[in-house]
Amino acid sequence: MAAPAYSLAAWRKYREEQEQPKQETPAGLTLADIPADAEMDEGIVIGFWNGERFVSWEKWLATAPITREESTPVLPEDARLVTAVCGNTRVWLARDGDRWLMYAGSRHARRKDFASPYLAHAQRTAEAWYGPAASGWQVERER
Numbered sequence: 001m002a003a004p005a006y007s008l009a010a011w012r013k014y015r016e017e018q019e020q021p022k023q024e025t026p027a028g029l030t031l032a033d034i035p036a037d038a039e040m041d042e043g044i045v046i047g048f049w050n051g052e053r054f055v056s057w058e059k060w061l062a063t064a065p066i067t068r069e070e071s072t073p074v075l076p077e078d079a080r081l082v083t084a085v086c087g088n089t090r091v092w093l094a095r096d097g098d099r100w101l102m103y104a105g106s107r108h109a110r111r112k113d114f115a116s117p118y119l120a121h122a123q124r125t126a127e128a129w130y131g132p133a134a135s136g137w138q139v140e141r142e143r
Helices: 008-019 057-063 119-130
Strands: 081-086 089-096 099-104 110-116
Touching: 081 119, 089 119, 099 119, 110 119
Parallel strands: none
Antiparallel strands: 081 089, 089 099, 099 110
16 A cells, blocks of 8 residues: 555655656657667557657657747737737727727727637637738727
């Protein structure tokens, strides 16, 4: 039977694991860096390199580090109207109380099927529907 989760032995084991250096796969890893006679788990059709051997996708996915791109808010938080040319369509996102409304093609052509409480969500939706913002999103003064 294993030691209790909150025992002194479990605490020591946790501290030892934290003190060991982490093995990370370099970002620039190529096939030339993997030995030709590398080991492979039994019974897998497609193997994924974990730095030591080829393993199944499920095992690799469970241990693969998750990275996230840090996004920096470019627009001021008090913006009330932002605009961009997405694909060939000019898109306006206007704040109306606690929600962002979308206007496409004309400042008077509101999309009745869309409202979002988050500006970032509204921007992603506009880019998904009309295409990427050619020159980014700009804050506009309301008229």
